[in-house]
Amino acid sequence: MYQLLKQIAKTGIVTEPAPLPDAALRALEQRLGELILKHFGRALAIRHVDAGSCNGCELEIHAMNSPYYNLEGLGIKFVASPRHADMLLVTGPVSRNMETALRRTWEATPDPKLVVAIGDCGCTGGIFGESYASCGRVSNVIPVDVAVPGCPPTPVAILQGILTAITPGRK
Amino acid sequence: MSRAFKELGLDATPLAAATPAFCTSIPAGELRGICEQARARKARLVALWGSDETTRRAGHALHLALAFPAGLLWVSVPLSREDPHYPGIADIYPSANRMQRAAADLLGIIPSADADRRKWLRHGAWPEGAFPLRKNVEAGARFAQGPDRYPFVPVEGEGVHEIPVGPVHAGTIEPGHFRFSIVGEKILRLEERLGYKHKGIEKRFEQMTLEEGAKLAGRVSGDSTVAYAWAYAMAVEGATGTEPPRRALALRGILLELERIANHLGDLGYLGNDVSLSFGFFQFWRLKEDLLRTHAQLFGHRYLMDAVVPGGVAKDLPPAAGEALAERLARIEREVATLKSIYDEHAGAQDRFIMTGQVTPELAERMGLTGLAARASGVARDLRVDYPIPPWQQLDPRAASHTRGDVAARIAVRFDEVFESMRLVQALVRQLPDGDIRAPLGAAAAGARGVGWVEGWRGEVLIALDVSGTGRIHRLHPHDPSWQNWPLLEHAVHGNIVPDFPLINKSFNLSYSGVDL
Incomplete structure (x- = not known):
């Protein structure tokens, strides 16, 4: 126990400041009113859906949970069910085998909801493109508010996309 | 060395490859006999896949990669176009079950003797009777989305009930479906259903040149981008007769070990998290983030994607950068040592780790468990040790090993491997040979084959490449060790309680994307 406490004390606080929103990431105009956004800004529940990625984007979503980014300090929390979520964070080209599951997850998320597509594949279909097995980009299946490019996008870029989605702004 | 295969009655031709590899062709009638003899000689099944050879005025073919002490044997079994059946081998090599079913879904080549002929990769995206990997299916083809019914094996009895989980899970992980049959809290049976991420990777490869395929x-x-990129480069270099410079090989070694360290650090953090030791999560993910930032600084990418290219590597490591890397690793290593002693002495965590999710050495051997999970179950195999090609040759890498096969053993193996990989990187940085980092690719002969075989952090990654008449990819099968290990997870959870499943699952940390393709 002593060693554990010592390690915590020695580590200190490593959290870095959060990035600013970037309107260039918008795919759709902000649909939510200021009042709702104010609430989201302090308590945003996110459900992640991997719709067919290579798992690269998931690595960066995990990394976003490291103490460097201190998500919970920003009021952002990952939740276990779409029914508890305000936002879906979707990765991958949407595989045809995940198309139905993604639609159902989206339907299960209560309104008002936001969707952020993550990574080059989520934005455009990426290297996998569209095929007999892939529907391509996320917006081919569900409406996307903000799309964050990158292969994979860094935790800062993903965080920026999330913050953009809960900020008033035009496309 | 091909004499080793003479005893099997096989005429094996050596393949140009960095690791020892051979190929041979046998009629379908001899398949089971060869497999039985191979099994008796302790050869393991590395991969099984199919191909459409109708564009080469032939029928279809089944392919196997078997690992012998003498090297990898690529066995091809020509099948007729009209009746592409072959005698299944899942009773000899249990891990062949899902590979055979995947080949049946994609190419319509059928294991006739096997009881389990359920679909595997085909959910509703293409109908029964359509085979998307056949050459007569255009790359742009689309099928109408159909219904998807899958006959799970039912478990009946007093008090038994089912918990279906997924494909969308509660955590940030890849999609798959787990069907638990339980009594009270105890797991009686787990059946996995994967294939949700199938996005047509193998078909996509066939639209690419050898250069394009690297990405x-x-x-x-x-999470295994270096292992795959290296295996791919190795296969292409074999098929084109290209020899990568020694400096490039050493740099690849550094990249592969860095990938191993980064993944192990992340897993060690999550394994702490799964037993409510969130301290472990935050500490290990801080260290992992430090390492990822170092990767970005030195190699231009946090996960080292596209750093290994056919012919060599994309970016050099100048001496000053090498020193910075060694210094950063030494700092991380000291902290990992502290965290190890905290994990080791944490009674609450150890109580959850020890004897949870056990795979005995006997079971591991019988079912063909591979990679780090196998090394935790007494199967001391590691390609870096078993076939020590450059850059491993002079470094004398040590394979981690443990025999209990539980979550604690898989944690111990990860700690061992982190320290050993640190040693290897430091040694490689110190002894980096001079010279170029990339050699120009030669031209591939039509029908040339290449094999890439690399010990990634999860286990052995295989790339089997067959070049078309125009120098493009005729067929490429990328094989992830998770094919072998997923079925063992079903065994590992027997008799454990449902709440321990996430912990057991994480201790294997298998790939979905790598097997769904």
Whole structure:
């Protein structure tokens, strides 16, 4: 126990400041009113859906949970069910085998909801493109508010996309 | 060395490859006999896949990669176009079950003797009777989305009930379906259903040149991008007669070990998290983030994607950068040592780790468990040790090993491997040979074959490449060790309680994308 406490004390606080929103990431105009956004800004529940990625984007979503980014300090929390979520964070080209599951997850998320597509594949279909097995980009299946490019996008870029989605702004 | 295969009655031709590899062709009638003899000689099944050879005025073919002490044997079994049946081998090599079913879904080549003929990769995206990997299916083809019914094996009895989980899970992980049959809290049976991430990777490869394929290979399973990119490069270099410079090989060694360290650090953090030791999560993910930032600084990418290219590597490591890397690793190593002693002495965590999710050495051997999970179950195999090609040759890498096969053993193996990989990187940085980092690719002969075989952090990654008449990819099968290990997870959870499943699952940390393809 002593060693554990010592390690915590020695580590200190490593959290870095959060990035600013970037309107260039918008795919759709902000649909939510200021009042709702104010609430989201302090308590945003996110459900992640991997719709067919290579798992690269998931690595960066995990990394976003490291103490460097201190998500919970920003009021952002990952939740276990779409029914508890305000936002879906979707990765991958949407595989045809995940198309139905993604639609159902989206339907299960209560309104008002936001969707952020993550990574080059989520934005455009990426290297996998569209095929007999892939529907391509996320917006081919569900409406996307903000799309964050990158292969994979860094935790800062993903965080920026999330913050953009809960900020008033035009496309 | 091909004499080793003479005893099997096989005429094996050596393949140009960095690791020892041979190929041979046998009629379908001899398949089971060869497999039985191979099994008796302790050869393991590395991969099984199919191909459409109708564009070469032939029928279809089944392919196997078997690992012998003498090297890898690529066995091809020509099948007729009209009746592409072959005698299944899942009773000899249990891990062949899902590979055979995947080949049946994609190419319509059928294991006739096997009881389990259920679909595997085909959910509703294409209908029964359509085979998307056949050459007569255009790359742009689309099928109408159909219904998807899958006959799970039912478990009946007093008090038994089912918990279906997924494909969308509660955590940030890849999609798959787990069907638990339980009594009270105890797991009686787990049946996995994967294939949700099938996005047509193998078909996509066939639209690419050898150069273009490198980027896709690095995205078969994102967490193993170096292992795949290296295996791909090795296969292409074999098929084109290209010899990568020694400096490039040493740099590849550094990249592969860095990938191993980064993944192990992340897993060690999550394993702490799964037993409510969130301290462990935050500490290990801080260290992992430090390492990822170092990767970005030195190699231009946090996960080292596209750093390994056919012919060599994309970016050099100048001496000053090498020193910075060694210094950063030494700092991380000291902290990992502290965290190890905290994990070791944490009674609450150890109580959850020890004897949870056990795979005995006997079971591991019988079912063909591979990679780090196998090394935790007494199967001391590691390609870096078993076939010590450059850059491993002079470094004398040590394979981690443990025999209990539980979550604690898989944690111990990860700690061992982190320290050993640190040693290897430091040694490689110190002894980096001079010279170029990339050699120009030669031309591939039509029908040339290449094999890439690399010990990634999860286990052995195989790339089997067959070049078309125009120098493009005729067929490429990327093989992830998760094919072998997923079925063992079903065994590992027997008799454990449902709440321990996430912990057991994480201790294997298998790839979905790598097997769904």
